[in-house]
Amino acid sequence: MMLRAAANCRHYIEHGITTVRDLGSINDIVLHISKGIKRNLILGPNVIASGRTLTMTGGHDPFWARFVDGKYEALKGVxxxxxxxxxxxxxxxxxGVYGRTEGEKVGNAELSLEELKVICEEAHRFGIKVASHAIGRDGIYNSVLAGVDTIEHGHFIDEELLQLMEERGTAWIPxxxxxxxIASQEGIPEYARAKTxxxxxxxxxxxRSFFKRDILIGAGSxxxxxCTSHHALLNELYAMNELVEDVRSVLKTATVNAGKILERKIGQIKNGYQADLVLLEGNPLEDLKNLEKVKEVILRGELIRLGD
Incomplete structure (x- = not known):
């Protein structure tokens, strides 16, 4: 599994993806991958990883979760x-739509508001951001109120929640x-397909309703x-573009907005920013599919020879 993760790192670069935020890995594998990249032992993008997710006992993503119940376990988990x-x-x-085959509903709130608050307070004390898997309305509300930095998925965001996110500076990764x-492909378990x-x-x-509102929207795959490969970020941009026609704003979700959400000096060609650049054979503003025509990648200021 570690070898597969290392291979995926190269796939990202080959597809012009220079920064990856990884939100959940079995046995904290991606934490080790991230350390290997920083030590120049592995060729890979900038990796910002969570390792195990924090969830309640029996909650979503049990495969790579660290179960926490109550505020003291939540504190220790962070x-x-x-x-x-x-x-x-x-x-x-x-x-979520995947997870337990029975009994898991997307609308069910799992971690409590108290648990989420403890997690956010402790993470922020160390300068660490919190990303929340939140599909149903109650869980989104609890997450925003607790102080998470990003809502992942957010299907049931409505006007009231959107205003709360605007007030609190919560970003959205749809x-x-x-x-x-999951809704359309063959081979998906029926319980997951039905929920999706x-x-x-x-x-x-x-x-479509909230894309132009005053919140940061970031691209995440x-x-x-x-059915979602490790270079599906491009597919995410295409999916966005099917719903909104503003190609420039769609591209910003994977560049400028992403850098702002992560609070890293990336995503822009600007003095003092990290030199992560992708040279394409066509203009993506004219055709978004030109993102697939990667000619060269400069990562952390160094030219990566893709054929090597």
Missing amino acids: REQIYKGAEVIKVSATG TLFVYKQ VEIVNIHAKAF DAGSP
Whole structure:
């Protein structure tokens, strides 16, 4: 599995993706990958990883979760992940479409408001951001109120929640493509497909309605999920562009906005920013599919020879 993760790192670079935020890995594998990249032992993008997610016992993502119940376990969970090298904390605030085959509903709030507050306060004390898997309304509300930095998925964001996110500076990572895939592809378990079909149009409507509002929207792929490869960020941009025609703003979700959300000096060609550049054979403003025509990649100021 470690070798596969290392291979995925190269795939990202080959597709012009220079920074990856990884939100959940079995046995904290990606934390080790991130350390290997920083030590120049592995060729890979800039990796900002959470390692294990924090979820309630029996909650969403049990496969790579650290179960926490109550504020004291939540506090210890944050500290453990930071000790292991996490640069972001991932929480599961609601159920999801995948996970347990029975009993997991996307609308169910999982971690409590009290638990989420403790997690956010402790992570922020160390300068670490918190990303919340939140599909249902109650879990989104709890997450924003607790102080998470990003809502991942956010299908049931409505006007009231959007205003709260604007007030608190909460960013949104919608991950449209992965849910389109789960709803339409063969080989998906019926329990997962059925839940996705129910919410995929709600998701699209929310994105279309709120794309131009005063919140930061970032592009995220949910890579590693079913039918979602480790360069599916491009597919996410295409999915966004199907719903909104403003190509420039769509591109910003993966560049300028992403840098602002992460609070890193990346995503812009600007004095003092990290030199991560992609040379394409066509203008993506004219055709977004030109993102696939990667000619050269400069990563952390060095030219990467893709053929080597």
